[in-house]
Amino acid sequence: MDDVVIARALHVLAVVIWIGGVAMATTVVLPAVRRGDLGADRLRAFQAIEHRFAWQARTAVIIAGLTGFYISARLDLWERFASPQFWWMHAMVCVWLLFTVILFVAEPFIVRRHFETWAIAAPEVALAWLQRAHWALLALSLITIFGAVAGSQGWSAF
Numbered sequence: 065m066d067d068v069v070i071a072r073a074l075h076v077l078a079v080v081i082w083i084g085g086v087a088m089a090t091t092v093v094l095p096a097v098r099r100g101d102l103g104a105d106r107l108r109a110f111q112a113i114e115h116r117f118a119w120q121a122r123t124a125v126i127i128a129g130l131t132g133f134y135i136s137a138r139l140d141l142w143e144r145f146a147s148p149q150f151w152w153m154h155a156m157v158c159v160w161l162l163f164t165v166i167l168f169v170a171e172p173f174i175v176r177r178h179f180e181t182w183a184i185a186a187p188e189v190a191l192a193w194l195q196r197a198h199w200a201l202l203a204l205s206l207i208t209i210f211g212a213v214a215g216s217q218g219w220s221a222f
């Protein structure tokens with residue numbers, strides 16, 4: 065079972081780096097950028113930080129996904145997906161899917177092009193929207209982490 069223990073440790077490490085970074089971006093970087101504390105060119109300030117973090121987040125998403133599916137397969141946990149008691153298993157897959165689409169499809173191909181145009185035309189509105197989107201993703205991720213840690217120890221909300 066050493067392989068499952070190691071997979072779980074890597075899973076949690078990836079989640080810490082990834083969601084920790086989302087929390088930092090949401091609660092520290094974005095408010096500072098919006099106030100202009102990191103320079104008058106707010107879009108450039110945000111992108112300088114977000115582009116560097118995006119690679120860490122992409123790597124962490126791949127590791128969390130691979131290890132998560134590995135543990136599920138090794139322990140044959142698939143039937144959990146048929147039970148609402150294991151809502152946190154569904155939540156993990158949903159959060160993972162959401163970030164996979166955002167980081168690998170939306171961010172490089174859609175957001176970068178359209179968001180830049182929007183942020184130049186209406187920086188206040190665009191940055192406010194960006195912060196709201198980050199808060200929504202962070203809240204979903206934190207609920208999922210709470211549910212996964214408590215749920216894997218046998219706690220059930222239902």
Ligand code: HEM
Nearest residue numbers: 079129132133135136156157159160205208209212213216
């Ligand atoms: C493809 C997506 C994912 C799969 C298949 C998956 C699968 C798993 C599995 C099978 C476990 C072990 C559960 C148990 O021991 O009963 C686990 C634990 C955990 N996962 Fe995921 N996971 C995924 C994504 C995520 C995401 C996106 C997060 C965070 C937002 C996350 C956070 C956690 C946490 C915090 C634990 C608990 C570790 C512990 O306390 O031992 N997982 N995951």
